[in-house]
Amino acid sequence: MPVLHTPTSTPTSTPASIPTPVQRLCTALLAAALLLGTAGAATATPVTAAATPTAATADEPGWTAEPAAGGAAPTRPYFYLAGPAGTVLEDRLALTNTSDRERTVTLRGADAYNAADGALAVRPPTPAAGGSQSGAAPGAGSWISFGTAATVKIPPRTRAVVPFTVTLPPAALPGDHPAAVIATADDHEAGVRVHLRVGGPTLAALTVEDVSVRGKGARAVVAYTLVNRGNVALAPELALRAEGLFGEVPGRTSRALPLELLPGQRVSLTEPWPGAPVLDDVALTLTVTAPGAAPATATASAWFVPWGIAGGVGAGLLGLGGVVLAALLLVRGRRARGGPPAEEEPVPAGNRAPEHELTGASR
Structure with a gap:
C-alpha cells in the first residue's frame, strides 16, 4: 500500500482594483494620522528587539497527525477498529506538513494504559526486537504495522496518507485492547488513539x-x-x-x-x-x-476534631491540674513539719479534750 502525497492548497492572489478618488482621500488621511502618531511616539522609551514577543507558531511542530478522512466520517478524533481474533484490520493515517521544509516522520504502534492518576499514557518504544515494552508483555501496540512506510518523508506544504494494518492474534482475548499510533519528527511526538475491540463476550466490572x-x-x-x-x-x-x-x-x-x-x-x-x-x-x-x-x-x-480548640482546652485543663497539685503538695509539706493545718486555728493546751485509750470497752 503506497503512501499518497497531496500538495496542500495555497491562497491565490487577486488583481488589485484601481482606487477611486474617495479611496485615495481616505488613504491620504490615514497616512497623515499615522505620521502624527509616529511623531508623538518618538519621545517614548524604545522597545528593544529582545522585548518583542516571538510568533505564536514558533513553538509549533509544523506538522500534524490524524485519522485520514473517508467514507461517512469526514473527520475522526481517533481510530475505531473491531473484528474477531485472527483477522487483519486496515486503516489510514494522515500526516500534514504545514512548514516550508521537508519533514521525516517515524511511525510506530504503542500500548495505551492509565497512569497512576488516571490519565491516558502510552508505553515507550520496544528497546529491542522481540522485547517487551517497559517490562510489560507486548499488547495491542505490537499488532500495529506500517510495513515499509514506518519512515515517511513529507515535502513542504504536503499531506501524506499512510496505510497501516492491525493483525489480531488468533489467541487474542475478547474485549477492548487500548493502543495508539505514535508519529515522531524533530524530537516531537503526536499520538492518535486506537480503540480496538476483539469480538466475543464482554464484561463490565x-x-x-x-x-x-x-x-x-x-x-x-x-x-x-x-x-x-x-x-x-x-x-x-x-x-x-x-x-x-x-x-x-x-x-x-x-x-x-x-x-x-x-x-x-x-x-x-x-x-x-x-x-x-x-x-x-x-x-x-x-x-x-x-x-x-x-x-x-x-x-x-x-x-x-478541631485540634486548635481541643489543644487550648487541653492546655487549660493541664494548667488547672498543675495548680491543684501544687496546693496539695504545699499542704502536705506543712503537715510534715508538724505545724497546724493551713486553715485551722491552734487550740490552747489547757482547753484540749482528754485523750482516751481505745480498749474496745465503753465508759
Whole structure:
C-alpha cells in the first residue's frame, strides 16, 4: 500500500482594483494620522528587539497527525477498529506538513494504559526486537504495522496518507485492547488513539478500594482506588454519602469522573469534600457506577476534631491540674513539719479534750 502525497492548497492572489478618488482621500488621511502618531511616539522609551514577543507558531511542530478522512466520517478524533481474533484490520493515517521544509516522520504502534492518576499514557518504544515494552508483555501496540512506510518523508506544504494494518492474534482475548499510533519528527511526538475491540463476550466490572479521608475543613478530600476488573473500558461515576452522630452530613452528588478506566487498570484518585464537618464521627459510603457494571461500594470512618480548640482546652485543663497539685503538695509539706493545718486555728493546751485509750470497752 503506497503512501499518497497531496500538495496542500495555497491562497491565490487577486488583481488589485484601481482606487477611486474617495479611496485615495481616505488613504491620504490615514497616512497623515499615522505620521502624527509616529511623531508623538518618538519621545517614548524604545522597545528593544529582545522585548518583542516571538510568533505564536514558533513553538509549533509544523506538522500534524490524524485519522485520514473517508467514507461517512469526514473527520475522526481517533481510530475505531473491531473484528474477531485472527483477522487483519486496515486503516489510514494522515500526516500534514504545514512548514516550508521537508519533514521525516517515524511511525510506530504503542500500548495505551492509565497512569497512576488516571490519565491516558502510552508505553515507550520496544528497546529491542522481540522485547517487551517497559517490562510489560507486548499488547495491542505490537499488532500495529506500517510495513515499509514506518519512515515517511513529507515535502513542504504536503499531506501524506499512510496505510497501516492491525493483525489480531488468533489467541487474542475478547474485549477492548487500548493502543495508539505514535508519529515522531524533530524530537516531537503526536499520538492518535486506537480503540480496538476483539469480538466475543464482554464484561463490565469494577471495584473501589482503600477509602480514606485526608485533610480537614474546606481542604478535606476522600482518597480511593478504582480497579477495572472487566475486559471493556469504563466511564465511571462517583457519589459520596456521609452519616454523622447527628444525622446525614452533606456529601457529593453523583458526577461523572473525567477519566476512561481501561481494562485491568488501577488508578488512585481523590475527591474534594468541602462539606466535611468540623466536629463529628462520620461513616462514609463511596459508590461508583459505570454503564453495564454493577455498582461498587466501599466504606470508611473518620473523626473530625478541631485540634486548635481541643489543644487550648487541653492546655487549660493541664494548667488547672498543675495548680491543684501544687496546693496539695504545699499542704502536705506543712503537715510534715508538724505545724497546724493551713486553715485551722491552734487550740490552747489547757482547753484540749482528754485523750482516751481505745480498749474496745465503753465508759
